[in-house]
Amino acid sequence: MAQFYSAKQRVTTKQRITVTIEDLDPFGQGVARHNGKTVFVSGALPGEQAEITVTEDKRQFARAKAKTITQPSPQRETPRCVHFGVCGGCQQQHAAVALQQESKARALSRMLSREAPLPVRVDEIISGSPWGYRRRARLGLQWHPKQQRLLMGFRQAASNDLVELKQCPVLVPELEALLQPLHHCLSSLNAVKRLGHVELVLADNGPLLVLRHLDALSAADRAKLERFSHEHRLMTFLADGSETLQALQATEPFYHSFDLQLTFSPQDFIQVNDGVNQQMVAKAIAWLDLQPDDRVLDLFCGMGNFTLPVGKCVQNAVGVEGVAALVRQAEYNAQLNNLRNVCFFQHNLEEDVSRQPWAAQGFNKVLLDPARAGAAGVMSHIVKLAPERVVYVSCNPTTLARDSQTFLSAGYHLERVAMLDMFPHTSHLESMVLFSKT
Known part of the structure; x- marks a missing residue:
């Protein structure tokens, strides 16, 4: 005799609750509290009351979507893009630009303060046009x-x-x-x-x-x-x-940068936001307080975004990059712009650098701009060089905070912090920090 079984239909009910949004995280999510748990709410802004649907419920936090905003924030904006909310490119077009920048600056301050002996504040926000910026x-x-x-x-x-x-x-x-x-x-x-x-x-x-x-x-x-x-x-x-x-x-x-003409291959990395990039390079040069007799080391240099402008101001500038094609392009641009005091080397900076021909040179200032993984592999060597000033440009505040601890433990002071609004309306948080040692 055949037996037939009817599987019970699994029914899930998404919990709907009303919360008050207290903060905005760097990813554009509203932050609320409910029954002692942090709730991250997409589509909601600080000060708003929202009816939300819980989409993910963990032991220590929950995620939710705003269904109804009962008290809209004065900082709520009408998104300019008809694709906002569906396209994965932007997450914060519903928030005023000032609010986006403030929330990212607060997040950066919190992350850096965890590793520092004293609270760290963001000194400035470097920004450009929030629209039409992506090249x-x-x-x-x-x-x-x-x-x-x-x-x-x-x-x-x-x-x-x-x-x-x-x-x-x-x-x-x-x-x-x-x-x-x-x-x-x-x-x-x-x-x-x-x-x-x-x-x-x-x-x-x-x-x-x-x-x-x-x-x-x-x-x-x-x-x-x-x-x-x-x-x-x-x-x-x-x-x-x-x-x-x-x-x-x-x-x-x-493209042009600091009176230099920089050629590039379409496959080469160049900064997406030209306006903020120009300000960032100028700020790095100012923070390093470059002098004619300085010897500057630029790590993770790419095609010389920092190295070449720095070379106009100092006795000697050396750039080190892991991608050979970028090194070749940087060398070509140094020749094109008649910068004979600038040279480049190819090396994987996650590996030992102690035997590299550039490693023993007496650099008194260092700049580094690593990828999201940070610069753990080369931090100990930078400390051995004992430069007077170090500018660290970061696209990941988590690894920046980790690497900052190495400098602080070696007697460096965290002098300046800037939040770089390189990608308005997105969750990307970029920054630069000045460390000095007297």
Whole structure:
């Protein structure tokens, strides 16, 4: 005899409660308290009363979404982007820019204070235009078989699906204006189903495009791309997955920094926010108090974003970077700008540096700009150099706080702290700190 079982349908009820938002965390979430537990609420701002739905309930905290705001904050803004709330690019367009900056500065102060003997305060906020600031963007490309069309855009929040962009107010206007005509051009290609992604970059000599394609392009497709590039005065590069790009024109992109002309490959890292980057470099030079007889070491130097401007002010500047292509570009730019007192070395700074040819030189000032992992591998060597001043530029306050402890334990003083609003409306928190030793 056969027996049939009917599985009971599992029913889950999302808890709905009313809370008062007390703070804003660096990720754009409101912070509330309920029954002694911290609740992080997306879509809510300090001072607001909100009816929320709990989406994740842990022992020490919970996460929730705001369903109804009963008392809107005067610092609540209407998001400019029609994709806000779906696109994963921005998290804080609903908050006034001043509130975003204040919440990030408070978070930075809290994180640094945990490792310091005295409370650390943020001395200044370095910012630029909150809109139209992003000069570089990578857009995903997906062929949608059911709709029989190409999707182009950023990833949705917590998803691999794309948000089809028609506008993006954080992009520089020159790149935003390309979104719809570029989508139309790519949709007309024979290879439309075999495209990977597209990168847009604004150089000082015009916009450039990098198209990742999965199969070889036909002569007809190349002709369409060449016509599009000519029409929009666009430097176009094709990426087939190999290490080298194929340029459809012979133009070399560049940008200016401190009267220097810096050329770059489309594959090279350059700072996305040019306005804040210029201020950041100027602030680093001022904090280091550069003198003509100084010898400066710049670690994690990239293509010389700091090293080359510093070289204009000092006797000798040395940059060290792990990516060989960036070192080659930095060397080329030093020659291009006739900076003979600047040199570069390639080395993985997570490995031992004691036997490197640059390591024993007598540097009296140091600058470092590591990736999110921080600079744990080279901190002990910096301390051995005993520089008078150190400027640490960080894109991760957690590793900055950790590495700061090494300096403080070695007798350095934390002199200055700046929050860099490099990515307005997002959860990214960047900063720079000055350590000095008398």
